[in-house]
Amino acid sequence: MSLIVQKFGGTSVGTIEKIQNVAKKVAGFRDQGHDVVVAVSAMSGETNRLIGMANEMQDQPDPREMDVLVSTGEQVTIALLCMALKNIGYDARSYTGGQVSIVTDSSHTKARIQEIDDKKIHDDLDAGRVVVVAGFQGVDESGNITTLGRGGSDTTGVALAAALGADECQIYTDVDGVYTTDPRVVARAQRLEQITFEEMLEMASLGSKVLQIRAVEFAGKYKVPLRVLSTFKEGPGTLITLDEEDSTMEQPVVSGIAFNRDEAKVSVLGVPEAPGVAAQILSAVGDANIEIDVIVQNTSADKKTNDLTFTVNRTELSKAQAIVEKIAADLNAASVDVDDSITKVSVVGVGMRSHAGVASKMFKALADEGINIQMISTSEIKISVIIDERYLELAVRALHTSFGLDKEAEA
Numbered sequence: 001m002s003l004i005v006q007k008f009g010g011t012s013v014g015t016i017e018k019i020q021n022v023a024k025k026v027a028g029f030r031d032q033g034h035d036v037v038v039a040v041s042a043m044s045g046e047t048n049r050l051i052g053m054a055n056e057m058q059d060q061p062d063p064r065e066m067d068v069l070v071s072t073g074e075q076v077t078i079a080l081l082c083m084a085l086k087n088i089g090y091d092a093r094s095y096t097g098g099q100v101s102i103v104t105d106s107s108h109t110k111a112r113i114q115e116i117d118d119k120k121i122h123d124d125l126d127a128g129r130v131v132v133v134a135g136f137q138g139v140d141e142s143g144n145i146t147t148l149g150r151g152g153s154d155t156t157g158v159a160l161a162a163a164l165g166a167d168e169c170q171i172y173t174d175v176d177g178v179y180t181t182d183p184r185v186v187a188r189a190q191r192l193e194q195i196t197f198e199e200m201l202e203m204a205s206l207g208s209k210v211l212q213i214r215a216v217e218f219a220g221k222y223k224v225p226l227r228v229l230s231t232f233k234e235g236p237g238t239l240i241t242l243d244e245e246d247s248t249m250e251q252p253v254v255s256g257i258a259f260n261r262d263e264a265k266v267s268v269l270g271v272p273e274a275p276g277v278a279a280q281i282l283s284a285v286g287d288a289n290i291e292i293d294v295i296v297q298n299t300s301a302d303k304k305t306n307d308l309t310f311t312v313n314r315t316e317l318s319k320a321q322a323i324v325e326k327i328a329a330d331l332n333a334a335s336v337d338v339d340d341s342i343t344k345v346s347v348v349g350v351g352m353r354s355h356a357g358v359a360s361k362m363f364k365a366l367a368d369e370g371i372n373i374q375m376i377s378t379s380e381i382k383i384s385v386i387i388d389e390r391y392l393e394l395a396v397r398a399l400h401t402s403f404g405l406d407k408e409a410e411a
């Protein structure tokens with residue numbers, strides 16, 4: 001007998017019938033003698049609907065009230081799933097994040113989990129119940145409701161698994177595993193039997209929303225065995241492995257292609273070429289809790305001024321722009337330009353460490369399609385480029401093919 005934490009995403013619980021299907025799945029694991037804790041998302045579309053209403057009410061919705069609003073989606077699902085379980089004869093109890101003391105910091109709409117009190121959950125499990133916890137939400141130390149950022153139910157699942165010392169955390173979704181790239185964009189993408197934490201971390205941070213990045217971070221930190229599986233189709237899914245050595249397969253140089261449609265670019269042109277200027281601009285943006293992604297600085301030909309360009313999430317563009325415009329005025333900069341029609345495409349692979357030539361191959365594949373590269377950023381196991389969003393699909397397909405990731409056409 002083992003303790004399993006299962007997380008079901010929005011499309012898996014999108015209708016009453018689908019919730020009944022999830023109840024049957026959970027019941028199957030109970031029948032095998034396992035203890036089961038379930039984390040669920042809001043029914044598909046619900047979180048977007050709630051955010052839409054907030055945006056109608058306020059240009060910049062109040063973050064605290066936004067969390068009170070969007071956390072309601074998950075509360076609906078936990079209750080319905082417990083009803084469905086009871087209908088088929090399985091005892092179950094639902095809890096909001098606050099009720100099982102999922103304590104987070106106070107960064108509304110992107111809070112981080114700090115601790116979970118597992119006592120109540122263990123008591124219920126000991127009493128033979130399935131425990132169903134609302135994903136995506138917690139409470140801060142003062143009891144304010146917080147949420148964990150889009151896709152945050154994954155992190156609830158993994159954090160519960162870590163706190164409870166679960167034997168496995170299973171993330172059930174609408175695809176049957178982690179693919180070489182989003183299978184909805186590239187039909188010839190292939191499911192990976194396994195992927196290293198390091199690669200999964202890069203894929204998630206570079207935009208592959210199949211797992212929220214914090215979920216992967218948590219799983220790596222607390223060594224939670226993590227698997228991504230389909231709710232609708234039987235199969236082994238994809239195991240996220242701890243060590244590169246775990247891998248039985250020969251490592252390809254590039255394991256996957258990730259992309260992020262949510263990027264926007266801010267350029268501050270003609271800032272003085274002097275120590276501390278970049279720090280002044282970027283720390284003001286960072287202090288506003290806006291995450292900065294790719295950064296490029298170019299010096300003018302006369303070496304007197306610099307152009308500083310960086311990217312942020314599109315939802316934070318107007319906030320970043322306002323901050324930067326103020327500093328740019330103080331610095332006497334020439335202008336501030338913004339562009340919200342860019343995307344980031346990245347190739348990821350631990351095999352890159354031992355192989356040269358990945359960047360040139362990537363740039364050539366893009367050039368062959370006539371795609372212009374606006375910015376470049378690299379790390380040991382990834383190369384990212386910023387391109388015009390119009391070419392995103394084309395770029396992803398071209399890279400998928402040129403790095404040999406396409407599935408063979410089925411006979």
Ligand code: ADP
Nearest residue numbers: 009010011173174178179181182184208209210
């Ligand atoms: P859930 O609601 O279950 O959390 P998400 O929509 O958040 O599901 O994540 C699953 C989706 O992630 C898939 O439907 C797929 O379109 C997308 N996705 C992006 N990149 C990948 C990838 N590399 N492998 C698998 N799915 C991916």
Ligand code: ASP
Nearest residue numbers: 041047136150151152153
């Ligand atoms: N319901 C939240 C979202 O749509 C959390 C999640 O589904 O993981 O982002």
Ligand code: MG
Nearest residue numbers: 009151209210
């Ligand atoms: Mg998700």
